[in-house]
Amino acid sequence: MIPQDVRAALEAVSLNPAVTPDDVWRPSPHDVPELHEKVVAEILRGVGKARTDDTTVPLGVAMQGRAGAGKTHLLGAVRGRIQREGGYFFLVDMVSGKTFWESVALALVEGMGRDAIGWGTQLRTFLRRLTAQLGIPAEVRDAVAGTKPVTREHLDTFVRALRTRHREVGRDCQDTARALVLHGALDFEAQDVGYAHLISEPGDPLGRTAWGLTPAIRTPQQIVQDVSRLMALTLDPTVIAVDQLDTLFAQTSTAMFDQDAGLEDAQAKVVGPIADGLLKLRDVTRRTLIVVSCLPDTWELLTRSAPTPVGDRFRQATLPDRIPTAEIGRAIVAKRFTAAFAGPRFAPPYPTWPISPEAFTDAPALTPRALLRRVDRHVAWCRDRDEATELDRLIEGADHVVGASGPAGADHGVGASGPAGAGRGVGAQAPGDPDTCDDVRLRQLDDRFAELVASADVAAALDARTEDEHMPTLLAAGLAAWIAEQAPTGASYKYDPPPGRKPALHGRLIEVLDEATENEAHWCFRAIAHPNAIAATARVKAACTMAGLDRELPQRRLVLLRNGPWPTGKRTTEVLAAFDAAGGVRCGVVEADLRVFAALRELSGETPSVLREWLVTRRPASSTRLFATVLGDSAGATRAATGQVSAGGEADARAGTGRAAAHGTSIPLGRTTDGGQPFAVDLESLRRHTVIFAGSGSGKTVLIRRLVEECARQGVSAIVLDPNNDLARLGDPWPEPPAGWVPGDAGRAGDHLENTEVVIWTPRVNAGRPLSFQPLPDFTPVRDSPDEFDQAIRSTVEALAPRAGVDRPTKLAQQGKAVLTEALQAYARSGMVGLPGFTEFLAELPDGVSRLTRADKLAQDLAETLKAAMVTDPLFGGVGSPADPGLLLTPSPGRRARISVISFVGLTSDQERQGFVNQLQMALFAWIKRHPAGERPLGGLFVMDEAQTLAPSTGQTACTASTIALASQARKYGLGLVFATQAPKGLHNQISGNATTQFFGLLNAPAQIDAARQLAEAKGGRLPDIGLMRSGQFYVAGDGFAFVKVDTPMCLTHHPKAPLSPEQVVARAGAAQLRPERSHLPDATAVR
Structure with a gap:
């Protein structure tokens, strides 16, 4: 255990790295002028x-x-x-x-x-300065400034003097000048008249007349202009x-x-x-x-x-994107710690304790928020473990641990006895029985809480005259406790502190959905107890404006709190109807809830050592009727409703990640950059395709490999196109565990290598493992089934017709197709196989095969055309294994999955590659229609690197149409496509538009960065640092989440800096054909 004074000091630290707009109005003892x-x-x-x-x-x-x-x-x-x-x-x-x-x-x-x-509020300060110019009596000045009761005569005197000294402004702005005085008056009814005018509400006509305001209602723009012109008269900016x-x-x-x-x-x-x-x-x-x-x-x-x-x-x-110097980083923390330690009168060994001065050498790599968040995590770690330990490094993942005694493999920054970077212990004492001590303290806190609830007086919060002063503090206390109670969920919340005088809102809960884009969900609260219809209407309208209530923006909610019926005037009814139509919520608030909030406010001031634990276990705020009704389901459902998870930049990507699949299968792909939470993508969501936008040095290839490897570990086979020779090592073990692995990766690598077979194919290279398209199957298995035989013939004819030149609607082409069909039926029944044999059969067509008069001539033309196709395209009926998707995706007995890497070493031009991919995709489309995934979450993967060369955004290639067709149709059969490109706008928009999961990594060219940002904006996201990201960092948007920033791990198989040479790929593929079935895999035990 740590000494009591040390614990009190740590409990006093509250860094609040994510400030709210209301914090702007509070004096900050933490300002470091050099920062900005x-x-x-x-x-x-x-x-x-x-x-x-x-x-x-x-x-x-x-x-x-x-x-x-x-x-x-x-x-x-x-x-x-x-x-x-x-x-x-x-x-x-x-x-x-x-x-x-x-x-x-x-x-x-x-x-x-x-x-x-000076004189209290900005309004009073302004009025004091303005009236000092006008030569009016002191009594009138005091009344106008709101320190004494104001009368109609006071107002008239003020306006006459204003119009005399500033004729034009006084004439144009006289109603607004009167309204400002009334807004700051001591009389509540006068305040309502002035407030209604300032928010462009008609208000009470009799009240306006009584105070000298004209019937005309100023528009909001005119109000802004009036106020600015009046304030400028004081000559202050x-x-x-x-x-x-x-x-x-x-x-x-x-x-x-x-x-x-x-x-x-x-x-x-x-x-x-x-x-x-x-x-x-x-x-x-x-x-x-x-x-x-x-x-x-x-x-x-x-x-x-x-x-x-x-x-x-x-x-x-x-x-600046980052803290400029280590000294400024040290000052940021020191100022906050000095203020925190002043209360408990604790004298630390140095100003930033327990953050070592040496740790701030990492500060220039962080934003101020990230620095404070890292420090806050360490302080919380010390509190939770009752152990004050100095932090030597700020950057997690590269931390220097001094004297840590946690178990090997402690994950991502916090081990069993210290966080990553933790060094010397300070003030440690022999521990007692912490569980027993904590139970006692929790029960003591129960008793204290009950006392405070029983003694709380909350009547002022329900009084129309004092609700603006008392309700905000109670709601703030309740929201602060509610947020603390959500800590186990991992969601990121904050709340607005109590506002200033006469606020439009009494409280606001904010859920951070995407920190990089500052996307948030808001729950706003406003209590309205006023019995007067005009006053209540003005408050509802102001609350709607301040909350941004809009049916089209479901992330913004407004809750009106009122016990008893609402006024029934015409204007009030109209305003409330519009409020309801916009999605507003009206509910009551019982005194019991407010007493709980009052008790929580007092407990927070007393700062008991186990308050955080007590809140999480007892959940007093969440149990109130108000928050259970308003926040019970809404907060948890926000991410699903808006398609968001917390993410981005140095975001709190805390609640999740891709959701776990219904079958309990998901693909782990690293951790979020700031929260360090595991990130995974549903296996089933990959049916809806994936696209990776990332340039050189981004870690794109590593991500592709890890995705394929993790799918293989789930039993999902893959076809991987390898244009750059850097995917052919998907079956190689690492010589030694790489630096980018996370705990458990050694076991995962062994599992992958043991149960996955990796086969390298080399189309048009006979010395490797050649692959060709054999348009004629072996008809023997279906010869005895007329229906299946007829279906096989028709399917084969459709594949041959374009090559034979008979796929057009002309009379001659249709006659040729008829001969082709009859000849193929006879050839198949004869038991012969292979395209070369069929061309010879056509050249010497036996009598009686066809009913057409010119069958011999048509058959000879077909034979010559098919032979020409075989010459110009060696893949068509050539040497090698058939490019049958069933062969490419089906593992051998005893293996969980097969990865077929198709190397392009023999396809030297883009045209050859595009033609090959087109044929492969057509075959793949036909195959998956016959072999859908069914109930399996994912039936297979088809991976295309440098996808912009296959389906570019402009122009047509031989495989553009088939790629688009596959992208639009494959999902229903359970085939997932993965597209990777360095050119975000170079890929056809129907490809990226059909990809649900999108990864954005480092891009270098300004044009590509701009293109990526535009694509992200289309999904409601931002990529603020897309040109500054480290290798292995990606923003990810997908099914049920948006723009999480993730650190992805190293792949499970060997990935050195240099790819294999074409000769090495061919040699590796050729040698594999000569080895026994399982021998092409390297020794899986090498990484265990």
């Missing part, structure tokens, strides 16, 4: 221009950075800097392209209630930051893809309104800098697809 100093300087230059010049509009700033680079944290730092220098800051969560102006207007209203430096574009674009693209709509439709619905809105926002505001925070891919999509030149109005500022 260049981007901050660019923003501050724009702010300076807005402060000093009201005649020109400064260029906006497009702040771009990959997921985890610190964009949201940087906005918080900018907010603090702006406010300290007297400016205003507003954050727009762009939740819908349809409600751009509503979102901006509501952001300004909400932002007014946020704290500022404003920053409006637009966030959440990545989430919006990802959600929209996914939804449109699921509805089989094109990406262009999704872009037209979202990109156009947002681009137009950004340009107009810049035009209608005064002394204002617009900052857009997004991923590079999002900005590229916005500028490329927008109908307006939005890119010309913004400067681009890019955050």
Whole structure:
């Protein structure tokens, strides 16, 4: 056990690597200015221009950075800097392209209630500064600023002075000026009148008249313009930051893809309104800098697809992809640890303890989020094992372990007694009986929780006058506990902390579906207890806007909490009907649930040592009626409903991976890059085909090999086309275990080599193992069955007709086909076999074989045409084993699977290869129709490397049509196709479009990177670092999941850097024919 002070210090560490937009508004003691100093300087230059010049509009700033680079944290730092220098800051969560102006207007209203430096809120600060110019009495200034009750006379005095000093602005914006004062007033009814005006709701006409507002309702765009013009009168600059574009674009693209709509439709619905809105926002505001925070891919999509030149109005500022230096990485952690350790008054040996200073040499390989996540995992490991151990390395998989005592083969970073990279133990004591101690502490926590529930007073959260203050803190406590209770599921959640004054929402749960694209699912909560119909309506409308409620975006949900009936006014009924139609949920909230949340809030403040374990085992938040109703099924079903799993970038690809097949068979293909969770793909999902987009050095060949090997281990045979001689070693053992293996791979390799036979075929190379197409089968087995014999004849004639030139609808061709049929029937009944013999039979056609008058002449022409085909195409009826799919896919007795590697060493031109593949695919299609997989999850694999040469996106090859036909039809018979290419747009779109599972690896050429990103966007994904990925890393999208970033393992069979030479391939294939049945396999024990 570790000392109590050390445990208290570790318990105090809460790194929260994934901040939420609400964190922008909180002072951060963790800011490291050096991390983003260049981007901050660019923003501050724009702010300076807005402060000093009201005649020109400064260029906006497009702040771009990959997921985890610190964009949201940087906005918080900018907010603090702006406010300290007297400016205003507003954050727009762009939740819908349809409600751009509503979102901006509501952001300004909400932002007014946020704290500022000086007079409390930004609204009060603004009103104090404005009234100081107007020469009005102190009593009026206090009333307008909201520190004393306001009257109609106070408002009239304020507006007269405003119109006198600023004639044009006062005239145009007088209603909005009155509404801002009322919004900040002490009187609740006055607040409702002002709030309704600011969100463009009609509100109470009598109330408007009573406070001097005109009947005209301002549009959201006019509200934004009014507020900006009024704030500019104080001569202080404003920053409006637009966030959440990545989430919006990802959600929209996914939804449109699921509805089989094109990406262009999704872009037209979202990109156009947002681009137009950004340009107009810049035009209608005064002394204002617009900052857009997004991923590079999002900005590229916005500028490329927008109908307006939005890119010309913004400067681009890019955050570094990685932490610049080890010193900055050390400072990031030290600042957080210093703040955490201050509470328990713990003095660590050095500022970053228990992360060794030497570990930060790895920091430049990580984003800030990835660094904090790695540190957080180590701290959690220390807490869970009651052992404080220093971490020597940050990069898992290449960690230097000092003094670790875990068992051999401890997997992926955490062993039995220490994480990968763990070094010296600190402060260890002799352990007692931890299970007994923990049980006692859990029972003590049960008692304490019961006490807190019994004593909780939650009446204020259900009171319309105080719900905005009390309900958010209770929901935040409940959501935080609910998230902790989901830890065993592996899903990634976060929640919005309690918001500012008068919020549109009282709580938000966020599930991270795809961290690389910042795709998320939201559950928003808003309590509305107000009995007044107008007030309730305004709150519903604001909540819908802030939540982005939209039937077309199922990832966004809004739950309205109300005990008792809703008001029945006409406007309220209309708004609630629209809410219900958009997918909103209305439910009550009982006091018992709120008391649980209040108790959890208190427990969190007390930070008992076993709180995490207690939450997981007791699940108090999940057991509440509210969360059981709203989150019980929805959260778990989100991934299936949206086609997502957590993934990407340095994503939390935690919940899964491809789902386990119904038959319990799946293909393990590595681990997710950040969460380190196992990643697997359903065997059955491979029926719906796979495509791999990856360039040189990506690990594409290794992935192909591992996929084929793992399928073979499941009893699935494969035909593998090998254009580059790097797949012919699929039966070779490694001389020694390679570095890229994961625990258990040695056993898997032995199992594969022992039970899989690998056969190398060399079409047109007789010295190897030649392969040819024998169009004439041996008819002996079916001669005694008239129906089967007739079917075999017709099938053979159809295969021969194109070669004999009688497949056309002309009269002469049809006569020739009739002679061909009659001649083949006679030849088959005679017991003779083989195409050469048949051509001789045709050349000297016996009497009586055909009923046609010109049969002799037609038969001679057929014979000559078939002989010419044999000369020009040696594969047609030539030397070698028949290219029978049954032979290629059927293992010998005692073997589980056969891998037939077809080498192209004898097919020297693309035309020859395409012709061979065309014939093979036609034969394969005919064979699988007769031999479907049935109930088996997968009947076989057909693997095509360099697939763009077989079915290119432009033009036609000899095998384009057969490849497309096979891709569209093979799945129903259980044959899975695997296409691999270095040119994403070089492959025919009907091929990639028919592939459910898609891998994206490292690409080098800018054109190919752009093509891959466009393909990913069509599936609702992003590839932010496709040009920077390591070998063996792939983004994967597939059946039931989207864009998981995966580290794939090394293949099970020997794969040196250099491929075999053509001579080596031929020699290997030829030698195999001379050995006994099982002797072509190398010694399987070599890797055991």
